[in-house]
Amino acid sequence: MPTLEEEITQKTFRNEGQKAIINIIYTGNWLTARHNKLLKSFNLSEQQFNILRILRGQRPKTASLLLLRERMLDKMSDVSRLVERLRKSGLVEREVCIHDRRSVEVVISEQGLTLLAEVDKHINKLDKLSQRLSPEELVMLNTLLDKVRG
Amino acid sequence: MPTLEEEITQKTFRNEGQKAIINIIYTGNWLTARHNKLLKSFNLSEQQFNILRILRGQRPKTASLLLLRERMLDKMSDVSRLVERLRKSGLVEREVCIHDRRSVEVVISEQGLTLLAEVDKHINKLDKLSQRLSPEELVMLNTLLDKVRG
DNA sequence: CAACATTAAATGTTAGAACATTTAATTTGC
């Protein structure tokens, strides 16, 4: 198992705290890269995948673009065009809200649901592989990460 | 302190393992966002900052573009133009290698070193703030993260 | 040493992110 120092080719860290921060960022990027590689085989970007999951979670309700923007993990200014691309791919449907015509309501399509279910299967398999930790260790890890964010 | 569930507006996770993976990615993005915000005030991107740090670590040796590409945390195809932008800003110097004229050697400039020192001060201060963990907890966190990557 | 293969960087192209600005609909205050 390569240590973090070997992987990022840095001799030593000033302290464990510094190392922990780099380690979190590095491990997060590592996990994200695995996910993105998989998503790409389905022609999905990370952002598109996030939107689809939010929409599935909302069902059978619709979600406005505003709501989508708020829920995106890294807040996107550009949800309009992102959703438009998903619509062109047939994964979502959108229509102007009757009650407030400024607002646009979006729902995931059948095709979107089917695709998402397929992707989920693969993602779950992928994520399981990286669970070399015991249940106790996982709880501990979650607790520590929550502490980092204060 | 908001829990992860609240922050990403998801009711429950299927299990602690799933939660841990999301938690690592989320916390990593959270830390990165803090860094990027700071870097932006120095007109630096994350990638540019990484390159400068690698170059400082190499001193007084030079680094080829190839070496830089290998060392970048998320491997960049586009180091050529990235370094060119740094050169235009006066932060690095570059010249074609005498022994192998295909290769381009890069060094950080005095101006680059000065800037980097300043940025480092701020980053360190920022990173300290998020250390609400004891030394033992930090060691534990690092161990667990290394385990995740296997 | 000439032809070919390989390597390093540069360049071309496309799509997406980040930012501001504009447009259209609604709400508010008078």
Add this chain to the structure above:
DNA sequence: GCAAATTAAATGTTCTAACATTTAATGTTG
């Protein structure tokens, strides 16, 4: 009820990441 303020989305623009392709230099092999 109307003008101004606010809100939601659309659009414009610029910069960068990601991808492929090209160019130039060096290695390799017969």
